[in-house]
Amino acid sequence: MRTSTAARTGQYAALLAYLVFLAFPFLWLISIAFKPPRELASLHPTWIPKNPTLDNFRQAFDEQPLLHAGLNSLLAALGAAVIAVLIATPMAYVMARRRGRLAKAATGWVVVGQAFPFVLLIIPLFLVLKNLGLINSVPGLVMVYVVWSLPFALWMLAGYVRAVPRELEEAAAVDGAGRLRTLVSVTAPLLAPGIVATALFAFITAWNEFFFALVLLKTPEKQTLPVILTHFIGAEGVADLGPLAAAAFLATLPSLVVFALIQRRITGGMLAGAVKS
Amino acid sequence: MTLVTESRRPAHRAPGPDAPRGAPDHGAWFLVLPALIPILILSVGPLLYGVLLAFTDAQSGRTEPTEWIGALNFRDLLHDTLFWESFRIGLVWAVAVTVPQFLLALGLALLLNQNLRLRWLTRALAIIPWAMPEVVVGIMWRLVYNADAGILNETLRDLGLGNGHDWLSGLGTALPAVVVVGVWAGMPQTTVALLAGLQNTPRELHEAAAVDGAGAWRRFCTVTWPALRPVALAITALNLIWNLNSFALVYVLTNGGPGGRTRLPMLFAYEEAFRYGQFGYAAAMGCVMVAVISILLAVFLAGRLRGGAKGGDEA
Numbered sequence: 271m272r273t274s275t276a277a278r279t280g281q282y283a284a285l286l287a288y289l290v291f292l293a294f295p296f297l298w299l300i301s302i303a304f305k306p307p308r309e310l311a312s313l314h315p316t317w318i319p320k321n322p323t324l325d326n327f328r329q330a331f332d333e334q335p336l337l338h339a340g341l342n343s344l345l346a347a348l349g350a351a352v353i354a355v356l357i358a359t360p361m362a363y364v365m366a367r368r369r370g371r372l373a374k375a376a377t378g379w380v381v382v383g384q385a386f387p388f389v390l391l392i393i394p395l396f397l398v399l400k401n402l403g404l405i406n407s408v409p410g411l412v413m414v415y416v417v418w419s420l421p422f423a424l425w426m427l428a429g430y431v432r433a434v435p436r437e438l439e440e441a442a443a444v445d446g447a448g449r450l451r452t453l454v455s456v457t458a459p460l461l462a463p464g465i466v467a468t469a470l471f472a473f474i475t476a477w478n479e480f481f482f483a484l485v486l487l488k489t490p491e492k493q494t495l496p497v498i499l500t501h502f503i504g505a506e507g508v509a510d511l512g513p514l515a516a517a518a519f520l521a522t523l524p525s526l527v528v529f530a531l532i533q534r535r536i537t538g539g540m541l542a543g544a545v546k547s
Numbered sequence: 548m549t550l551v552t553e554s555r556r557p558a559h560r561a562p563g564p565d566a567p568r569g570a571p572d573h574g575a576w577f578l579v580l581p582a583l584i585p586i587l588i589l590s591v592g593p594l595l596y597g598v599l600l601a602f603t604d605a606q607s608g609r610t611e612p613t614e615w616i617g618a619l620n621f622r623d624l625l626h627d628t629l630f631w632e633s634f635r636i637g638l639v640w641a642v643a644v645t646v647p648q649f650l651l652a653l654g655l656a657l658l659l660n661q662n663l664r665l666r667w668l669t670r671a672l673a674i675i676p677w678a679m680p681e682v683v684v685g686i687m688w689r690l691v692y693n694a695d696a697g698i699l700n701e702t703l704r705d706l707g708l709g710n711g712h713d714w715l716s717g718l719g720t721a722l723p724a725v726v727v728v729g730v731w732a733g734m735p736q737t738t739v740a741l742l743a744g745l746q747n748t749p750r751e752l753h754e755a756a757a758v759d760g761a762g763a764w765r766r767f768c769t770v771t772w773p774a775l776r777p778v779a780l781a782i783t784a785l786n787l788i789w790n791l792n793s794f795a796l797v798y799v800l801t802n803g804g805p806g807g808r809t810r811l812p813m814l815f816a817y818e819e820a821f822r823y824g825q826f827g828y829a830a831a832m833g834c835v836m837v838a839v840i841s842i843l844l845a846v847f848l849a850g851r852l853r854g855g856a857k858g859g860d861e862a
Contacts, residue, residue, distance in 0.1 A: 277763070285658050285665050288651075292672040295731070298698045299687040315701050357585065360578035368575060376579075379586070387840055388792055389816040390833030393600060393826050394593035417589040420582060478680035480795040481813075485821060496682040500799060503686070511696055518686040522679050529678035530671075 302515035303327070310511050326512035327520070330502075333513055335490055336520070339498035342487075343477055343521075345408050346494055350415035351473040354423050355465055357416070362427030363453065367436075376424065383421025392485050399486065406488040414482050419472040426471065430464030431457070467535035474525045495521045600830035607824035620831035630832060632807065633815040640722070640797075640811055641790040644729035649783055651730065652737035657771075659738070660745045677735035685799025688728045689715065716805045725800050725809050732796060733789070737782050744778035745771065784847030788840050812836055 297317070302310065304322040309315070330336060365376045395414060396405070404410030434457055442452040458465075480496040487493045490501070499521055502514040601620055605613045624630055655673075659666055676684065691699050694713040703709050714724040748771060756766045794813040797803065803810035803818075812832065820829035 281658060281661060281663060282665070284654065285663055285669060288655050288658070289665065289669055289672060291731070292669070292675065292734075294698065295684075295687045295691050296675050298691055299683075302690050302696070310696050313695060314704075315696050315698065317698075357581035361582040364575045364578050382844070383590075387594075387833055387837045388794070389813060389820075390597040390830060390837055391590065391593055393820050393830050393833070394596035395589065397826070398589075398593055398596070413585070413589060417585050420586060424582070474678060478678075478682075480680065480682050480798075481817075484798075485817075496680050496795070499680075499682050499686060503689075503799070511690060511693065514686060515690055518683045522683050525678045525680065526675065529674055533674055 299515050299519055302511055303519045305512060307512060326516035329510075330513035330517040330520075333510070334498050334501055334517065336495070336498065336517055338491060339493055339495045340521075342408055342492060343494040343496075346411050346415060346483075347473045347476040349409070349412035350419060350476040351469040353412065354416045354419045354472045355427075355469040358420055358423040358427055358468070359458075359461070359465060360453075362424050363431050363457070365424060366428040366431035380421045380425045388481055392482065395482075396485060405486060406492050408487075408492060411483060411486055411494070412476075414486065415472075415476040415479065418479075418482070419475050422475075423468050423472055426468045427461075427464060430461055430468075433464075434460045463535070467532045470528050470532045474528055477525050597830050597833055600827050601834045602831075603827045605826040605830070607820075607826055609824075613827075616827070620828050621834075623828065624831050624835065629807070630812075630815060633810045633812050634835070636722070636808070636810060637791055637812040640726060640729070640793075640809075641787050643722075643726045644733065644790045645783060645786045647726075648730045648733050648737055648786060649779070652734050653741055653779075655734070655738045656741035656745055659742055673735040673738060676732050679732075681732065681795035682799050684728065684732050685796050688724075688731075689800060692724055715801050718805055718808055721801055721805055721808045725797050728796060728800060729790060729793065733786060737786060740778055740782040741775065744775040747778075748774040781847060784843055788843055791836065791840065791843075 301317055301319060303326055304324070305319040306321050306323045306325060309319060309321065361376065399405050399410045399414075402410070404413070438456055438460070439452050442456045443449075447455070478496065479494075483494045483497050484500075487497060490498065499514075499517055502510065502517060602615060602617060603613045604616050604619075655669070659669060679687075691697050692714040694700060694711055697714075699714065700709075700711045704711065712720065714720045752770045752774075753766060756770050761769065792813060793811060794817065797809050797811050798814060798817075801809045803814045813836075816829045816832040816836075819825045819832065
């Protein structure tokens with residue numbers, strides 16, 4: 271296809287503009303995280319810290335229970351990811367392989383679940399969990415996260431199941447393997463990469479989640495990282511910029527790393543879902 | 548079973564789609580139950596309970612029993628100017644974020660679909676807004692917008708434009724400032740979805756159109772857009788809904804301020820429920836939001852069915 275030089279230049283200029291737009295807030299966050307107080311107070315801030323320091327990170331840990339909050343986040347995210355995938359995989363299998371009312375209802379649920387009206391959900395959930403004695407507890411939060419990540423997990427997993435050729439299962443059935451046997455020994459191994467990707471996605475979703483955690487977790491020793499981060503911003507919105515940036519940067523790293531690892535699979539799963547059903 | 552029957556839409560299919568072959572299979576239910584039970588207990592149940600709550604005077608920490616008060620909450624809501632103001636802000640916010648987000652994402656998707664050099668870097672960077680906790684996105688942009696130490700004001704000073712402005716606490720600038728953050732935060736998902744749509748367009752069609760002498764704009768209108776339409780419609784409807792539901796970003800950026808200028812409906816309902824303890828009233832707000840979202844979903848599904856009728860080529 272022919273593309274003129276002028277068009278090419280325009281394309282690169284546009285791409286560059288996007289690069290700047292996407293990158294600059296993040297670079298600024300990193301820059302502030304490594305700046306000493308004197309440079310932060312300067313009226314003419316610079317992109318690159320003149321005297322980079324790790325003091326902000328130390329101070330962040332002193333000011334808020336970051337380590338503990340990180341542990342809570344890790345528990346909540348791991349718990350949610352593992353349980354969500356364990357219970358979603360069989361259902362996704364049914365959704366993908368059978369075309370009955372069940373599968374249709376589940377697909378409808380996935381669409382509705384994408385648009386979940388949190389407001390209407392959180393108050394009753396709060397009351398239910400309170401009656402169960404699960405307010406201000408990480409297990410209670412895990413339960414919520416599992417259900418919350420199910421629609422998308424089902425969506426992704428059903429896509430991966432469809433990618434497994436049906437003939438393989440039929441061959442196993444001809445060889446006399448039962449349904450469960452077929453599922454465990456033929457389908458599951460082929461699904462493994464998709465299951466891992468889905469679990470990691472559920473992990474990130476839970477790691478990043480804020481609203482449910484804000485409502486359900488009351489005391490600092492139970493709170494997750496996103497909630498603890500907001501404590502750096504005082505009541506009047508005044509914040510200690512250095513430690514705030516440092517803590518925010520640290521809280522992002524795990525999900526950035528995990529996301530970078532599975533990005534292709536997530537986009538693949540999302541695309542499959544978007545195109546197919 | 549052939550691929551054709553697999554990919555057909557349910558509406559066009561012959562009756563009796565259950566149990567493809569053999570005896571009715573109860574095993575399927577056992578596979579579904581582990582997910583179905585939690586869904587019923589922790590979302591369908593609470594959702595219905597939430598609707599019921601909207602018709603009661605439920606409050607947190609009250610000792611006397613909750614009473615059924617009919618549509619009183621909704622009547623109060625009708626006269627609650629603060630709620631309708633926040634509702635209006637929510638709609639403005641959702642549209643103001645979704646439209647530029649879509650246009651920018653479309654541009655980026657078209658660029659990333661080209662054979663350009665910096666493509667990998669853009670793709671890598673696009674991960675950042677997507678993978679970042681919303682709270683961190685909010686914090687990060689607070690640092691950008693900061694009156695003294697922020698890079699935005701510093702850049703403007705360097706360019707000789709103004710001498711520092713407190714973007715997030717200015718009455719006129721707060722909403723536009725948070726809208727920019729909303730656009731930034733949601734661009735990657737939209738871009739990826741549109742890129743997928745683009746990559747599904749048959750290349751040959753493009754080439755054929757180019758051979759016929761169609762210019763870039765012509766090719767976009769006649770080849771690219773028709774193929775992209777279903778995906779574009781779906782992602783736009785979802786974005787509208789997601790944006791109507793947003794909470795964390797604005798909670799961190801402005802907490803609804805200054806003077807309620809950025810108080811999205813979710814922030815309003817959150818305060819009503821968990822600061823003032825008005826569970827029943829907040830649930831009624833939730834019902835109104837659900838009604839609006841249902842309308843959006845209906846539009847989305849209707850558009851999808853129409854769009855899907857043309858291109859059901861994926862197996």
